[in-house]
Amino acid sequence: MRIQSENLSVQRRRINLTISADVIAEAKALSLNTSQAAEAGIREAVRRAREADWRRKNHAAISAHNARIDKDGPLLTPDWARE
Template identity: 45%
Template sequence: MQLTSNSSSGKRKSINLTIHESVLEEAKSLKLNMSQEAEKGIIRAIRKGQEEQWRDNNKAAIQSYNQEIETRGLLLKPAWMSED
C-alpha cells in the first residue's frame, strides 16, 4: 500500500474527528487545512507502526547478523574504518 497525502490521488472518505478545542483554534488561526494535516499525521503514524512491526518481525535475523559480524568481522572493511 502506497501512502501519500496527495489529495488528487485515490478516493477520499469523510470521517468525524474529535480534537481539543485549543488545537482547533490554533489551526484555524494559522489557516491550516486540518484534513490534510490530520492525514499527514496519520500517515506518519502508520509508517512508524510499520517500521516498528518490521523491526519486531526481523529482530531475530538482525541479532543473528550482528552476532555473525561480531564473530567473523566484515567481509570487506570500509576504507574509513581504522586498523585498530
C-alpha cells in the first residue's frame, strides 16, 4: 500500500504487533487510529535511540569541549550576554 505524504511517496507495510488488550481497548474507546499511534511511538523511539547513539559516539568530544569552556570560557560572547 502506498500513500502520498507532503509530496513524498512513502511505502507502508503490514506488520503484526502484540499490544496489551487494555491499551487497545482504551485506544478504541477514544477512537484513535492505532496504526498511526503505533507509528508515531516507533518514530519517537527511533529518534531517541539515534540521539542516544549520537551522544555515546560524541561523548569524548562533548566532554573535551565542555572542559575547555569551563577552563577558558566561550570563544565568543554574544552582545546580549555582555555586561
